[in-house]
Amino acid sequence: MSERRAPAGGSMPWSVRLSMGFVALFVLFALFGQWLSPFDFRETSLLNRLEPPALFTGEDSPYLLGTDARGRDLLVRLAVGAQISLIVAVVGTLISAVFGSLLGLIAGARRGFAETAIMTAVDVQASLPIIIVALFVLAMFNNSFILLLIMIGFTDWEGYARLVRAATLSAKEQGYVTAQRVLGSSAARIYLRHVLPNIFNIILVKFTVSLPLTILLETALSFLGLGVQPPMTSLGQIMSEGRDRLLNAWWLTLFPGAMIFLLALSVSLIGDWLRDRLDPTLIEGRRA
């Protein structure tokens, strides 16, 4: 029976509740975490370099999570880093999602030349892994935050385009689209008012899959020095700066690492749950 389930309601496993809780906590920390610390995130202190976290040593120190090699408070840096990482991940993923979905919708709706052109662009993008593009671009231009966002934003649009095109094609076979056409609704009305909301779930699930990937991508770019540039910071950058000090300043990698890992994990779990709640056949195993 092809009974479709309602998009909301039903019981939620504890793992998903926990994940949602963590994501909420993460967002709160990113927004307000800076106020937990008396320091500015750029404020360096010559005398307090690589202070261990007071939270663990129990020492009387204002550095609850310790300091980095420049004597900057890790807590406030994590908050700012979380903020920037979140912006990079969400904005980057959004650019991909909006741009890719729109093109996918057009390709699915219009077919013909528009489709061929878009799908060729998809092929081109698919043949160029982001890190290669990033290295190429950075060899040519100076790194900037906007450039980084654009690069990250344009990595995964092809995934959305493929997915949305396939979903649009299958939505087109649905009776409600035919009914709308017979009613004389405009193409814009059909695709934006009816098809798009119905494939939105698929985009949403894809979003939850690509968001952690984007976070990890930013981490990898930071490791190569291609990510967010100082004095701005990101979780990936904090972690990357701490990587040589794993043996004597574990907090520099452990805290941002745990945050990245838990965020990626939570979003993945939420995505899995969403996928299970929605029609799984619509999301997986489809091919353009």
Added chain:
Amino acid sequence: MTSVLDISNLTVALPEGGDRPFAVSDLSLSVGAGQCVCLVGESGSGKSVSAQAILGTLPRALKRSGGRISFLGKDLPLEDKAAMQTLRGGRIGMIFQEPSASLDPVMRVGAQLDELLSVHGVASRQERRRRIRELFAAVRLPDPERIYAAYPHQLSGGQAQRIVIAMALALEPALLIADEPTTALDVTTQAEILKLIKDLQTRSGAGLLFITHDLGVVADIADQVLVMQEGKVVEEGTRDAVFSRPTHPYTIKLLKAIPRRQARPEREAGPLVLEAEGIHLTYRPSAGFLKRREIVAVEDVSITLRRGQVHGIVGESGSGKSSLVRCILKLETMDAGRLMIGGEDAGQWRKGMPKPMRKRLQIVLQDPYSALDPRQKIGDAIAEAARVHGASGAEAAAKARELLGMVNLPPQAYERFPHEFSGGQRQRICIARALATDPEILIADEAISALDVSIQAQILKLFRDLQERLGFAMLFVTHDLRVASAICDDITVMWKGRVVEQGRVDDVFDRPRHDYTRQLLDAIPDKGSFATSGLSHLEATP
């Protein structure tokens, strides 16, 4: 007559929280050698679960909670996995509803048959080859070499079902279980397959447990009939007893729901609202690099429709009836022909159809599940149809409410979403939406074929009532001659994209001129009782 299968008090529990505690409750039946027992019921009645229980292949969520099943006089070793495995496909053969879905899509057909034989102990390769050849002959498959090497998707529905039957019979089973084996097939194919199953069963002397929702089919093949409703047997008896002296109201309801020829009052001919002449449509799908195939979908079809008239278009899958509808709706651009809609020449519109014309022509589609936008309240869906054509928000809402009443849905339905409705209710919503623009022509494209029998009858009645009340012209597309005969004034029979017969319903049914029409009429299940118009003795039963 020796008994092949004896079931006593079989009960299968549903998981907790379901709408009823048992999928099957207290089922007892017995199938003798050479005997055909039909299990009849609508979807969800528990008939397929019964078959799974016998085979020991119940889904994990379902548990057999009581009853005994014995096979050839001995209890089925349901707990002994290995023994059951040998029995399945060996002494018990099974035929499924969707023939192509019951074959592995990525394995060649021959290999699947070969595997079956090999698993069941036919060790020699030559022997297996020989047996397969015999089976192909027995199920009357043409071109065995090609089919042996073919993948399931390369077979027609009928061919695939013959393969499935061949598999079921491959090891000369004592019991054959057929679960809706013809539902997915065309009428003529259905007739052939039914005959084939019956013949082979009779010849082999196996017992046949036949599961179906179609009483017509039951009438054709059953010796013994059990009617199931919500997991319980409500009526049991020989074929003749059940058909002529049904006792349970549900059985009567089912029997009454079988569409039958209706005498249609002779009405004065209204003005011409649709005139199609010499329509041609060819699809040209891309077939890889620089290649295009040509598929002629509609060839030289002419049709006329008058106000107040119901014109049926009958044909099997691939006959071009849906393509014709798409041409008329200008969803496809025809290659040749003249199309006049409400006196306007459709040829003047290069692409699509101008909006004011659209409202004059509406459609109700086959699948009520996909025809509604799942994210739109149904009231809004109906109102939207009116709004697209210029009604104000308030007007449209009022219209939607009125229409909901007209299709017998409660006013509260307005605020609900499609998933809250059953298939039949959804089809009512679709009809309401189609009527929201006050169309002159309503096209029903297989509009009732996805529904259960009893629902079919209701929707058919609704169409009839609305049509008489509102007086629109109707193009009724169906593969089912019985349905067509129940509502149409005129009828067009299509075959391979062409019109083979056109005329008044009675003329076509009583005096078919074309072979194909005759074939179709022959294929109607339970044609004996179909010929008489209506079961008069049932009409009297309360």
Added chain:
Amino acid sequence: MTNRIQRLLFVLAASFLLAFGISGAQAQEDARPPFVFAVDGLWPTLDPVIGISTTGGRVHTNIFDTLVRRNYDEDPEGNTLVPGLAESWERTSPTVWTLTLREGVLFHNGEEMTSEDVAFSLSAERLWGEEPMAPRGSNFARGLVRVEATGPYTVELETEFPDATFIARLTTAIGFVLPKAYYEEVGTDAFGQAPIGTGPYQLTEFDPSERAVAVAFDEYWGEPAPFSQVTWLVVPEFSTRLAGLASGQYDLIINVPIDQQDVVASTPGVKLLVNQVGNYPMFAFNTLTVDGMDDNPLQDANLRKAMVAAIDMNEITEALWDGQTFTPTPFNFPEYGDYYDAEREAAIGYDRAQAEAYLDASDYNGETLIWHVVRGFFDNYETAAEFMIEEWRDLGINVEMRILDNFALAYERPFHLLNMSMSSEFTGDPYRPLWLDWGPSSSRVTASHRTWEPSEAFLEAGERFERAEEFEERNAAYLDLVAAWEDVTPGMYLWRNLQTFAMREDLDWTPGNTQVTVFDARFVDPQS
């Protein structure tokens, strides 16, 4: 052209085979152990002049020999000169030096080194002519007007004006002797990829992004090489280098971050080597208005001085380096022997009040100054920069650090501050750091990324310095040069660089106070 495609296909096919059927390394018959040195990078070419760099210096001296050497064995600052390929040298006229070459020295291809090779190595066509093969040499060869092989083992060098210290320049990269015939046969590029020298090791393999391998040269003129083979392996990650050393895969690793020294020192089987080297990280102020920087606030010397005076560089250096190095008074470097004056103080030292006064005197209006920094090029540089930026912000000067991936990007304007390091190793006196690195022929003045125009006073003092024969006179000119430089303040020196290695505990190798790493018998104890 199609040839190249064929070759491409062939190499591709071969590489597939290679990927899946790799054979082990070649057997070692030598009794001497092989040696693996994990470095953070290699220079793209091994031509010792084109490749003048920290990373190049780690290889060059093992493959080539200079005509004259510094004696790091006896003097940590290397201020005494000892014979190299030149057995002796003599000033035969005020402007002419005559070298007598060592006889019987063989190049790695078996040919004997002659005066022709020396003359070629120091020639105008290679170093100091119009379009030299190795343009970076011109600055080092400054003043040279004639190079001539006067006999099979004698070479005459003539300078523009009398230069008592010229001979010391033959200890630098231009003093390496290259085989003329081979060089001319293969050309500059190919030579840089497969160089031949007279050194203790003979290069067998070179891929600048992966490794360089050299085997002991059995016919070396000096003491036999202590290792059968030396491999410079590019291992960019410190953790990986440390892991390789700790597990015995590597014998020596470079660049232990300062705050990892304790970790390394406590790793079993590993010892830490820290030494100061004659190299000074610094930054240059862009004092010019070229390329659209018309409003460059740093034209104003007061702003520059304010920035210098605002920083307590000593404290930063002390904190960052844990007392292992120091911040020099401008151009007052210990490796300059007699010129070094421990008492001299900087004209513009740390003085907060003075900094504010300078700032008030300037026209600075809060414009953002951009500091171009190449990522990870100098240990602690970015860290120090962050501290300095904080200090400047306190004072009201806005500096923004931009970390870039390579020098090419760093050299792209606009920038106000540019990171760099300057070496002092050269002639054992302030000639290079002051006059060659800041003088009229320096890249600070001539290159596309130039940052200043020397003042009249600087030019005058420089020429005086260049031509002075006597120490007193030179010293006076040197102090005038420093004063002229400080008067303009076109840059700021941060600290004397530190070089850190970690080494297998049982190995006895000393780096000397030089960035050049040499693995010959002078630096390695054969017992180890």
Added chain:
Amino acid sequence: MTGLVLGKIVRAMITLLITVTLVFFFIRLSGDPAAALAPPDAPPQVIEQYRRAMGLDQPLPVQYFNYVLGLVQGDFGYSIHTGRPVEEIFLARVPATLLLGLTALGIALVLGVTLGTVAALSRASVLDRFVMAFSVFAFAMPNFFFGILVILTGALVFGVFFGGTGGIANFGQVLAPAATLGLASMGSFARFTRSSLLETLNKPFMGALEARGIPPMRRLLRHAAPNAAIPIVTMLGLSLGGLVAGAVVTEQVFSWPGVGQLLIRSVQTRDIAVIQFSVIAVSFTMTLANLVVDLVYFWLDPRIRRSGNV
């Protein structure tokens, strides 16, 4: 069928041409390529020399034509630092990366598919949950961090070195970097295999096979596996990009002498000819790999061969 394959090949070639064109215009867009290609402190006359040598004094369309013609004829340019032909530099690195990448892919596929299968077969059990948790963990772990952990643990705890020692001396050495690189893909494969297999197991034909008495193991291996493999092949194609990206990081961490390290090195030294060739070569490889995936897909799924619905 041949038409379809031919169509795919043509499309791949168009893809490549577009990439090549993009690279060309990108380099032109970034400013003066001569200045970019010349050594950093080159004087103006040297830059002018480069400009002439590169034909930059000619009109843009002519430059573009010459560039494409050069590529077709196998003239890919020379490294500015070493003067070696770029394809030679690049190809010298291919074996190492190929070894790393294919081993990682092998590990990811074998382990991922096995774990996914185990999870699917023991659906909703503790084992299933554990496998899925592990696969999410593998996916969410930044691979440079994992790599460094592996290296440090190996060396300091077990005295074994997992990093590069120059060249690829033995196959055992590839295991640690390959496992690091393959970890994320392994997680994806496990999750994907699980859902794909579950979907296949729920298909009507699996029930039909059971009803025909085909033994469970045979149903799994001969029927469920090939059907479930079809979407996994798609996944394989999609994961290649991630693998290439991961290889860059992993090579850097393990000091593995492959293409990734070359690229980073070339970016640091701004060796544009090498970068340009690398981008084109990677794009070529990816396009080729995607083509192969498509063909495998055709081969696996007979339905596509006919309908041509790709």
